[in-house]
């Protein structure tokens with residue numbers, strides 16, 4: 001099997017090429033998959049007789065994980081070609097890079113790797129100022145890249161830029177297949193393209209003549225190779241397919257990427273012949289910083305990727321330091337997306353509501369790259385931005401690189417070193433996150449958190465009444481109110497929170513991190529565990545295994561431990577008695593209406609739900625079963641429950657299993673740790689992954705169940721709402 005990616009400037013005809021190449025390959029008897037990676041999602045139209053198809057991103061948005069099926073997003077087109085459209089966000093409100101990663105990840109999870117193909121064709125979007133551009137270059141996707149270009153110079157500049165990107169990604173393995181000349185009808189166009197091809201040592205695989213046949217075929221929803229099989233265009237397209245087929249048996253036909261320097265491109269534009277390899281390596285070649293980063297590129301074969309980018313994770317972590325500025329070295333759209341991403345915007349909204357100033361997003365700024373960086377690079381922009389910020393009086397800086405600076409090989413470290421030498425009293429730290437090139441949100445978060453932890457001083461003594469909180473995150477709006485729960489819980493024991501790393505801290509509290517006598521993880525997730533590991537490994541800082549407590553049962557153990565560790569047993573007993581008194585009083589009130597009612601509990605995430613099961617039993621409710629969801633990579637970290645053996649647990653739980661289990665008797669309520677949509681014939685509540693800290697979270701859930709239970713489970717209007725949904729689905733399908 002070989003995977004090829006079709007690259008080129010926006011509007012150069014990549015989708016047309018891709019569909020025709022796929023068609024010709026299929027006619028040669030090859031089993032072909034075509035994946036359209038452009039948010040325009042029109043790549044496979046000609047293979048589907050002019051029909052559009054549901055994009056994977058739309059599908060993910062509208063379909064819960066347990067209802068997803070591969071056949072819903074992989075359609076069969078002409079000659080048995082399998083067709084997928086990744087889709088993308090609306091311009092300006094999302095990142096196509098992240099979307100494409102989500103698509104690939106979803107296809108993998110749905111079992112795409114089990115399907116047999118001879119050739120996979122990726123039709124890539126043409127905008128270099130976009131993370132989606134880089135995704136198929138990751139080495140687990142495209143083996144070979146075809147560059148589509150006309151003789152126009154912007155098109156050739158884009159082709160050269162793509163060669164730089166390939167060079168940054170190739171790990172020394174040849175990955176360039178050749179050039180496809182898609183002529184625009186310029187004078188001596190093939191001569192210009194030929195000159196460029198010779199300069200970069202690549203063959204021109206085919207020269208597609210400018211022809212009205214393409215428009216005609218497109219209007220009829222067919223590939224040119226099908227509608228006009230005897231045309232010159234079809235003959236040239238056949239050459240490309242033959243070349244792809246030859247790669248199947250002989251990948252050594254793939255060539256090194258040898259981009260030209262800007263100066264060489266200028267000479268080429270002036271009509272000069274540029275000899276291959278003359279004048280040293282272009283940016284992205286062995287002498288540049290981008291090359292050094294190649295060693296650290298993440299091999300995503302080894303683990304699943306989630307829908308986000310390392311730059312966003314790094315920005316989230318860095319911008320938690322109140323007295324530092326986080327400079328996002330990338331396009332304006334990255335900063336926009338990161339500032340309005342759910343975690344930051346939720347914090348922002350919550351803080352505004354509480355009248356707090358200086359929200360996390362206001363400490364971020366961007367170098368605002370635009371398309372000119374494909375010609376000039378972005379180092380100058382970074383230098384200018386940092387100098388402006390210094391003039392404004394800022395003293396501490398985190399610089400986070402995005403996919404775009406990664407693709408074009410900007411060396412942010414060199415720029416920052418030069419400025420730092422001129423300002424030795426200021427603090428600078430570069431996080432080479434490189435957007436989605438270096439990994440996902442967690443990778444960037446851990447890398448940045450690790451860098452922030454470098455500020456921790458070794459000569460600070462612990463204080464008797466201080467603790468630190470590690471790895472707090474508040475993703476959901478409902479969690480804003482919980483932000484102060486952890487410090488509040490410690491206050492009850494007369495203990496101060498010294499540093500909230502990484503959540504809301506400053507340079508000083510990080511430097512004095514060792515003042516904390518004990519260190520507690522707040523969220524049990526890979527980010528927090530990664531940070532804990534870094535703190536333990538490099539700094540020898542011990543992080544408690546025990547998480548902050550959820551629910552009454554855990555709070556009892558926690559209060560005893562705090563009393564013991566901090567020598568305040570009497571106070572701890574007092575606090576416990578008070579909390580327990582409040583808990584029992586509220587539970588008794590709810591029990592009046594809830595005793596004897598039934599619940600089904602669903603758990604899709606690895607976090608413990610024992611506090612929920614404790615609560616239901618305290619409320620006198622009957623738990624019909626506990627469904628454990630099928631997320632394989634989560635199950636590895638799921639801890640055993642205290643209730644196993646006493647309650648009925650169903651592993652490999654699914655929505656179908658719910659229907660089976662509740663055929664005879666519907667539970668009064670379904671309680672789930674994830675969003676589940678409407679549950680027919682009963683009530684539903686979701687507490688999401690992180691419910692809060694201490695006893696309050698339990699009482700919140702009890703109150704919610706009580707309220708829901710007072711409402712009817714089935715009412716006429718709900719049926720109307722459902723039939724509306726059904727009609728909407730049918731309209732959509734047609």
Ligand code: SF4
Nearest residue numbers: 095131309334403435
């Ligand atoms: S850095 Fe992140 S937000 Fe920016 S283009 Fe890359 S994936 Fe998208």
